[in-house]
Amino acid sequence: MLIQELSNLPGVSGDEGKVREFIRGQLTQMGIQHHVDTMGNIYARSRGPEKEGLDPGLMLSAHMDEVGLMVACVEKSGHLRFYPVGGVNPWSLVSKPVKIGKEEVPGVIGAKAIHLQKAEERKKALEIEQLYIDIGAKNKEDAEKKVQPGDYACFDTRSDTLADGKIITGKALDNRAGCAALLELLRRDYPASFTAVFTVQEEVGLRGARVAAYRVNPQVALVLETTTAADLLEVKEKDFATTVGRGPALTIRDGSVVTHPRVLERLIETAEKEARPYQFRQFTGSFTDAGVISLSRSGVKAGVISTPCRYLHTAASLLHREDWEHLVEIADGFVRSVHEKGLE
Amino acid sequence: MELRVLLQEISQRDGVSGFEQLLASYLSQQFEVFVDETRTDHLGNLIMLKKGSKGFPRVILCAHMDEIGLMVTKVEKGGFLRFTSLGGFDVRTLPGQVVTLYGTRKVKGIIGFTAPHLQTDTEKKKSAEMDQLFIDTGFPEEQVKELIPVGSVAALQRSVVELMNQSCAGKAMDDRAGIAVLWQCATELQKLTHEADVYFVATVQEEVGVRGAVVSTYGLTPDLGVAVDVCHGNIPGAQEHQVSELGKGPVITSGPNIHPVITRKLTTIAKDYRLPFQKDVSPGPTGTDARAIQVSMEGVPVGLLSIPLRYMHTSVELLDLDDVKQGGRLLAYFVSSLDKNLVEELSC
Amino acid sequence: MEALLEKLTKTFGPAGSEETIRAVILEETRPFADDVMTDNLGNLVISRGKMDQETVLVAAHMDEIGIMVTYIEEKGFLRFTNVGGVRIETLLGSRFVFRNGTTGVIGLEKQKEKKDPGFSAYYLDIGVRDADEAKKQVQIGDTACYEPSFGRQGRRVMAKALDNRAGCAVLIEALKALPRSLPLGVHFAFTVQEELGLRGATPLAYRLNPAYGLAVDVTRVGDTPEPEYKMGVSLGQGPAVKVKDSSVICHPAVVEKLKSTAEKQGIPYQIEVLERGGTDAGAIHLSREGVPSGVLSVPCRYIHSPGEMVDLDDMENAASLLQSLLQEPW
Known part of the structure; x- marks a missing residue:
């Protein structure tokens, strides 16, 4: 499955090369022209005629990068100290396998064994400063044959399915699910074309989308994302944010954007018309590329649609396949509707 | 002029964030012999162009000329001045510091605080808070109101102290060291050829949020850039990967904020010319002008070169002069190497 | 001024939901406008004078918390x-x-x-x-x-949303009193989403690309018991000319212009340095290649509470100062 293939690729913010090559390969197979800027964003035109007045009006985007780690230094013992890249959840780091650098050198994240810890120590969360990656090197010199400071590392998690294939798991569903959706849309024919952008460096401050929006200069933008689902044990329903399996989530506001009312209305209208389930994201925190896109140049009417996803920013997150499929169809209907009626 | 003298001169001159004009005019005099055009933009960024043989590519070399400082918020009874900061201070370094106030004329003052015999033992153990401190000019209240109205800025006062092994300490080395690197680079370029148009940009307001670089980069639409700033030097207690060593050359940074081709090029050039250098990694946007440059307009590939410096944001910022010199040379050889091929490589 | 302030503060307009307040402001200003524009984010711009030459952008945010x-x-x-x-x-x-x-x-x-x-x-x-x-x-x-509540005691007004309907009122009063002939084209902008991070002003400044910018907003005061910040601004001592806040170091030319205009017209003013807080000028001055920008502030107590307080004399003086400023060449 495309989401799973994408999720397995390493692509920590600033090091999206392998994801980029994969997506470019897909685009080439589809016969879709595209280009890449100096930061690494991919720009593609969907199928469909260039229609006067709507072009380059509409932009759809999904970020390619994932949170991960960066090697900070190699200790004398050959252990690797690391920095987080983006908001990695520190609870989820210890005892995970990782892949480091272009060569995907395997390593594991270790910590002091429980036997060696005092009772008090065990109660405290492990901080990133207490953790290190072990690649089995004998010493610094040995380690540096394989790894250098500055190398990126990502979780070594293979995507899988649960619950008879309904649930997809993986390390980088955020936001390869969005990338997969955008690729799916690009396979289709539209009455007029739109610009698709696969952005870089979302997780370190929405940086790729900023320059992408400036370049594309759209009037309307829809961001395809994944968002947190907290429908979990011992969480009150009011704090769920989103619920897995209840359809894609529409953002009313997040920490970076107020979805433009016309965009939100049109998304709702599309979902209702096509009888697709949807939910509102009941949480206004965190940032998306829509934040910088909406403020680009003279302002852009922007919105966000997301696949709800549990355990974001950890080694293994999960989403419901049907939520993703509904997202694709609502986004598809939105594109057609904007082409047909505009967005005034 | 010698590099040592230039750095001393510019360290001792004042240019608090947002109030860099006097320093800018001094700098433009010092660069005058090297450059073809000089201008200042709306925010006060000093932009100096040295033309290349082909006028392509266009490269910007940025160092911020502003320094952290203070601003008067209120004149209290007795003529004591309340203040806020422009940029990030460790408040503990302020008590007893002499400052230069820029009111209707230049006035000296001392940062005062409650007399020790009035403090309880618990109070003494706590760090000072900025609103417990004040500036004392010795003038009576009425005269203070005349001389130093609300909104006046103050700079830390410190003469450069020369120390062992080419090292020296002073205020505002962050980032006058970077300016000195640009100056050394301009000096070296006199002896070299270069195709690229080189813009030396002394940016303003970096310490309050890299504001100068936001607008200066927009105006110039360069093909690439290098930011020159300072980074933390080794001190006892710091972890190895957080610091770089003094005297072992400038530091080349890599990470998502930095274009990998520029990092590679700087490294190759340093090796080819046998110039000392160190490496550093940064996992997110750096706290330098590079942060703004990278995401300007359609994106500008940027590199970062840093001078190791101890005691950042105090009045005794300490560095090794040789690092500054080597940084200038490295940057000059880098500029000299720029051509069309490199710009093509910058596209992913 | 009082009636206008009452009308504006009683109108609904949280950040991101400014349709109602925009309609009310449009109704007040339309008769005095040469041109009216609403952009993609919902900023309202009322323009006066020649637009083919240099313009000034005067911005007051119309959203509230x-x-x-x-x-x-x-x-x-x-x-x-x-x-x-x-x-x-x-x-x-x-x-x-x-x-x-x-x-x-x-x-x-x-x-x-x-x-x-x-x-x-x-x-x-x-x-x-x-x-x-x-x-x-x-x-x-x-x-x-x-919930709206409007009260007046002497020259002091208490209401919700004086941040920043006070600024909107200053713009509207200045607009009404403005002569036909002006040295620069003037854009009176009523911006959205300031309370969410100066968002409305960012694309607006890009679009209008003015010669200089001025935000009109409320500011804190230091004249209450144990104020949060030790600052020299008091209620009723005149509008404040800002030197700095967390979002902007005001351009010296704009600061000087405000001061000299006030002195020429005999309008009282105070100088303001604000430790925490930002205004639309923070967004405007970083637009494109940089826009010289300043802020004219209305001193206000209890900002971001249901009972904010401003002084009507400060308001009127702010409107006169703005109106006089716009008659000065840049």
């Missing part, structure tokens, strides 16, 4: 989050109103610990019996603002 519904409980209680910098200590017992007039009062769950409970412990009670009844009146995503 408020709350947004995130969840409707079975029993009909509404859970909410803040829109902008709502101060948690103002919540309990406060009344909030939605655009459609639905009103509620804020309650608080029992606290096990004596620490800051955060927004999640509060709820809005709109007097319904269950979720179905609630959903007839309010949806997830709907915003509400403090």
